[in-house]
Amino acid sequence: MNDTNEINSALSPGSYFFTGNEAAAEGAIAAGCRYYAGYPITPSSEIMERMSQRLRDVSGVFMQMEDEIASICSVVGASWSGAKSMTATSGPGFSLMQEAIGYGVFTETPLVIVDIQRAGPCTGQATKVGSGDLMQAKWGSHGDYQIIALSPWSVQEMYDQTIDAFNLSEQYRVPVFVMSDEAVGHLRERMDISPTLRVTNRYKKSGAAPFGTEEKDGVPPMPSFGEGENITVTGSTHNEFGVRKTDDPNVQEKLVGRLNHKILNNREEIVQSESYYMDDADVIVIAYGFTARSAFFAVDQLRKTGKKAGLLRLKTIWPFADKLITEIGRKGKKLFVPEMNSGQVYGEIRKYADCEVIPYHQTNGRIIHPKDIMQHIERIL
Amino acid sequence: MSNVKQVRLIGFGGQGVVLAGTILAHSAIKDGRWVAGSSAYGAQARGGTARYDVIVAEDQIKFPHMISTDILIAFSQKAYDESLGQLSQENALVIYDDLLVKPITLDKADQIGVPATDRAIKDLGNKQAANMVMLAAAAVLTGLTSQTSLVKALEENSAARFLEINRKALALGQEIGLNIKKNINRKE
Amino acid sequence: MARDLDAYLRQEVKSTPFCPGCGHGILMNIILRAIADLQLDMKNILFVSGIGCAAWIPSPHFNGDTLHTLHGRAIAFATGAKMANPKLKVIVISGDGDLTSIGGNHLIHAARRNTNLTVICANNMIYGMTGGQVASTSPLGAVTATTGEGNPYQPFDLCRLVLGAGAEYAARFSVTQPLVLMAAIKKALNMETFTFIEALSPCPTQFGRRNQADSSVQMLKALMQDCVTREQAAKMDKVVLKTKIITGEFSHE
Numbered sequence: 001m002n003d004t005n006e007i008n009s010a011l012s013p014g015s016y017f018f019t020g021n022e023a024a025a026e027g028a029i030a031a032g033c034r035y036y037a038g039y040p041i042t043p044s045s046e047i048m049e050r051m052s053q054r055l056r057d058v059s060g061v062f063m064q065m066e067d068e069i070a071s072i073c074s075v076v077g078a079s080w081s082g083a084k085s086m087t088a089t090s091g092p093g094f095s096l097m098q099e100a101i102g103y104g105v106f107t108e109t110p111l112v113i114v115d116i117q118r119a120g121p122c123t124g125q126a127t128k129v130g131s132g133d134l135m136q137a138k139w140g141s142h143g144d145y146q147i148i149a150l151s152p153w154s155v156q157e158m159y160d161q162t163i164d165a166f167n168l169s170e171q172y173r174v175p176v177f178v179m180s181d182e183a184v185g186h187l188r189e190r191m192d193i194s195p196t197l198r199v200t201n202r203y204k205k206s207g208a209a210p211f212g213t214e215e216k217d218g219v220p221p222m223p224s225f226g227e228g229e230n231i232t233v234t235g236s237t238h239n240e241f242g243v244r245k246t247d248d249p250n251v252q253e254k255l256v257g258r259l260n261h262k263i264l265n266n267r268e269e270i271v272q273s274e275s276y277y278m279d280d281a282d283v284i285v286i287a288y289g290f291t292a293r294s295a296f297f298a299v300d301q302l303r304k305t306g307k308k309a310g311l312l313r314l315k316t317i318w319p320f321a322d323k324l325i326t327e328i329g330r331k332g333k334k335l336f337v338p339e340m341n342s343g344q345v346y347g348e349i350r351k352y353a354d355c356e357v358i359p360y361h362q363t364n365g366r367i368i369h370p371k372d373i374m375q376h377i378e379r380i381l
Numbered sequence: 382m383s384n385v386k387q388v389r390l391i392g393f394g395g396q397g398v399v400l401a402g403t404i405l406a407h408s409a410i411k412d413g414r415w416v417a418g419s420s421a422y423g424a425q426a427r428g429g430t431a432r433y434d435v436i437v438a439e440d441q442i443k444f445p446h447m448i449s450t451d452i453l454i455a456f457s458q459k460a461y462d463e464s465l466g467q468l469s470q471e472n473a474l475v476i477y478d479d480l481l482v483k484p485i486t487l488d489k490a491d492q493i494g495v496p497a498t499d500r501a502i503k504d505l506g507n508k509q510a511a512n513m514v515m516l517a518a519a520a521v522l523t524g525l526t527s528q529t530s531l532v533k534a535l536e537e538n539s540a541a542r543f544l545e546i547n548r549k550a551l552a553l554g555q556e557i558g559l560n561i562k563k564n565i566n567r568k569e
Numbered sequence: 570m571a572r573d574l575d576a577y578l579r580q581e582v583k584s585t586p587f588c589p590g591c592g593h594g595i596l597m598n599i600i601l602r603a604i605a606d607l608q609l610d611m612k613n614i615l616f617v618s619g620i621g622c623a624a625w626i627p628s629p630h631f632n633g634d635t636l637h638t639l640h641g642r643a644i645a646f647a648t649g650a651k652m653a654n655p656k657l658k659v660i661v662i663s664g665d666g667d668l669t670s671i672g673g674n675h676l677i678h679a680a681r682r683n684t685n686l687t688v689i690c691a692n693n694m695i696y697g698m699t700g701g702q703v704a705s706t707s708p709l710g711a712v713t714a715t716t717g718e719g720n721p722y723q724p725f726d727l728c729r730l731v732l733g734a735g736a737e738y739a740a741r742f743s744v745t746q747p748l749v750l751m752a753a754i755k756k757a758l759n760m761e762t763f764t765f766i767e768a769l770s771p772c773p774t775q776f777g778r779r780n781q782a783d784s785s786v787q788m789l790k791a792l793m794q795d796c797v798t799r800e801q802a803a804k805m806d807k808v809v810l811k812t813k814i815i816t817g818e819f820s821h822e
Binding site: 015016017154186187188189190293294296297300367370371 | 403406407410411413414415416417418419442443444445446448
């Protein structure tokens with residue numbers, strides 16, 4: 001098992017006025033990120049720019065690579081060299097990274113990817129907001145796998161969730177995504193830095209198999225290059241010592257099974273959400289990312305006029321909050337799901353909620369305004 | 382100050398509107414308030430109008446963008462004319478530079494002219510400092526932030542070579558604001 | 570003779586996966602001999618490879634840390650590993666298609682940055698593992714699974730490519746020139762810069778059988794005939810030289 005410890009924050013405690021992108025960089029530095037590789041792309045470039053300065057302060061390594069493929073691949077290499085590592089990107093860059101994300105999953109490499117989502121598909125509206133990459137985060141690389149994806153709604157949470165992402169990636173040895181969006185990335189607001197934070201350290205055990213474990217959490221210890229452990233890492237199907245076994249159906253089944261189970265069996269611990277005015281709500285809005293800010297305002301305004309609206313905010317997108325949605329669905333309430341895509345989370349909610357679920361899609365590169373949410377809820381009520 | 386104030390600073394490029402907004406935001410944070418800010422992004426920033434929206438609140442901010450303008454701080458006629466349509470229906474306040482803006486009659490909003498550019502030229506010999514004069518005067522007139530915090534925020538965000546003139550501008554703005562306030566109170 | 574290299578090989582791996590007559594086994598031997606001669610500590614070496622036959626030279630056979638990565642991306646992975654732990658000696662060993670076609674961008678950028686990596690490109694001039702398709706290194710006119718009437722394009726001159734991109738040292742030798750090839754690898758391993766070794770390695774299975782080299786012996790002989798040193802090349806007729814491969818060390822002159 002990993003140990004965690006409390007360390008001092010990288011910045012002095014107090015209130016700051018950061019953008020979401022700056023906060024993500026600060027969260028990474030605080031969490032112990034010492035390797036960043038990236039390639040310029042709107043609207044995420046400010047993360048890279050800040051990391052180029054901040055990594056110098058902490059004797060880390062910053063690399064502006066030749067493309068996003070090189071960025072994510074070098075992040076995997078750096079992680080195996082023992083550095084907590086990260087990249088950030090948007091739309092097209094996220095697409096380019098998908099093959100290597102599969103490599104990260106299959107070799108159980110801790111790493112963090114911040115995706116500042118913009119309106120796609122393709123080049124789309126490069127400077128405008130969207131949240132159309134959620135299914136890509138889940139299924140973008142080929143094959144069958146599980147990852148962890150978080151969804152921040154504020155500058156504060158860009159900081160907090162980037163720290164969480166590093167901790168989760170070390171705990172579960174899996175790539176973790178901070179699925180933010182342009183509206184949060186470019187939002188500038190107050191955020192507070194506390195004196196200390198908790199960080200999860202890499203679990204090391206000399207001589208132990210790095211790709212297999214009988215332990216309940218399903219997460220093996222991870223050595224680093226240069227420690228004399230004679231590590232073999234491969235993206236091919238491998239046994240618990242990393243040796244290729246591509247002809248053995250049992251090795252493949254056991255490996256893929258464990259990689260999926262180590263996330264799904266621990267999803268109660270991983271999945272986080274927040275709820276507001278839920279108890280007596282007739283309509284519950286389920287939202288995430290910047291849209292949850294609009295929904296929060298809308299629900300609050302409706303409550304002021306006596307209308308019973310509530311909000312469930314998903315802080316974790318993957319693994320999905322299946323049990324929570326099932327429970328809410330049993331209460332027979334109406335669910336309203338506004339999204340800046342064509343219903344990517346709506347579809348998941350439909351799978352688990354046995355009640356009326358009403359989607360609201362907006363894919364025009366603009367945020368969903370609180371007024372739109374209020375109007376829809378009033379119609380539904 | 383009521384719980385949430387949506388403030389729009391608006392003028393033309395080169396007047397230091399974004400710097401004024403940034404200093405206001407940092408300053409209000411120093412007062413312990415919650416703040417969200419956004420400037421015009423993209424092509425707008427290179428056009429004529431420069432804008433900075435600041436939301437200042439006593440509690441955590443639910444929705445961080447402006448829904449309507451509670452306090453409009455207008456640095457130019459064009460900015461003033463463009464922004465009246467977004468004023469809040471109740472208790473809106475318009476503060477304008479009285480050398481650059483000819484106000485029209487408004488039913489639902491109070492309006493205060495501040496001689497920011499005029500006094501910046503006459504007292505400081507520097508038209509560029511009008512943004513800080515305006516900011517400090519507006520801070521007094523609205524209670525958005527304290528003078529102490531403004532000075533601290535200035536020190537952290539101003540280029541060293543402009544620090545001295547900007548400090549003087551804040552002091553001048555405070556004096557102007559207090560005088561206007563005194564006159565308003567006398568009338569009432 | 571091979572026994573003295575046992576310590577450099579993973580004991581549980583009993584044989585190489587290469588076809589009879591493949592040059593990669595010779596190259597494997599030459600690389601390990603270079604490491605043994607220099608008395609480099611295997612604990613401190615990371616071998617990075619991509620996808621393809623040559624990517625199996627180090628992984629999982631070499632008894633150090635091995636990182637068997639994605640097709641084309643070995644140098645990108647190696648860059649991260651090296652930058653995060655500069656104490657590691659990082660050696661990239663992969664094929665021509667992997668390093669110079671799908672991975673060509675990473676190759677030239679690592680050369681430009683002068684990242685401290687030794688890149689050994691096993692060049693068999695064809696995509697061997699996938700069934701013998703034409704490569705960016707296949708000679709003009711070569712018959713392959715996708716150029717039945719002969720390759721219409723000229724191949725990369727890999728050494729000139731990396732030198733042009735900024736590499737300080739590049740060398741090209743064939744596995745039929747084992748001693749000079751080993752000397753070049755040793756020289757590269759002793760340098761603290763980006764270094765590039767192009768090791769010509771015959772592929773009788775995919776290249777030879779399509780191009781009138783009926784046996785692996787014939788292929789090796791042909792390679793020995795085709796390879797000329799730079800000194801020999803300087804005295805040769807230009808028309809004849811076009812059919813030859815110039816081997817030697819290359820740097821900025």
